[in-house]
Amino acid sequence: MADVVSICNLALSYLGDAANVVSIDAPEKSTQAELCRxxxxxxVRALLDMxxxxxxxxxxxxxxxVDEGGFGWRKVFQLPSDSLRVISVKEYRYQSVLRHPFAHVFPDHDPTQAEFEVKDGKIYSNVENAVVQYVSSNTDVSxxxxDFVVALAYFLAHQLVGARVKGKEGQTLAQALFKQFQVSLSIAKTKDASQEQKRIHFVPSWIKAR
Incomplete structure (x- = not known):
């Protein structure tokens, strides 16, 4: 399991630097630790946003x-304080499937994504009750x-290279690190996307007609 220090040391190792940071907080005063801090x-925030x-x-x-003006939208909602980027706004409705003694009431697992706008810490939309899916900035390193750790370490190394390696050598290393970052980011995205399996919610037409 990675932690902040191990990720910073991995980034420093990609620079060919001594990877011996113990902490990025006080009382350690090394240049490496301060740059990583x-x-x-x-x-992290930049990579989470990608x-x-x-x-x-x-x-x-x-x-x-309720006291906010919608400016053309029907409703205004509070944006979660840890929201880095809103992915979608949806409204989950419950509906009866059959008018039958044994009919069940179940949630619509594949609701239509609603239009929305994010501005000034607020979400504007036309849904009655908003369920927001978002990327959180408050994600524990554990x-x-x-694969995300490797991509993050390459990205951090690319940010650090200008302060640690000067001149043409630094420019060449920066280009090489960015290429490695792009490759590792692509791998991390592909594997992460495979973690999701969307549930297909199918209602036959003869039921819809009721």
């Missing part, structure tokens, strides 16, 4: 802001997949 959080990572995705019913 400043650049690691930005690297894909709908399954381990960073959350679903949450959000409260309506949840990172191994």
């Amino acid at each position: 400043r650049l690691y959080p930005m690297a 894909h709908d990572w399954s381990f960073a995705t959350k679903r949450k019913a959000v409260p309506e802001l 949840r990172f997949t191994p």
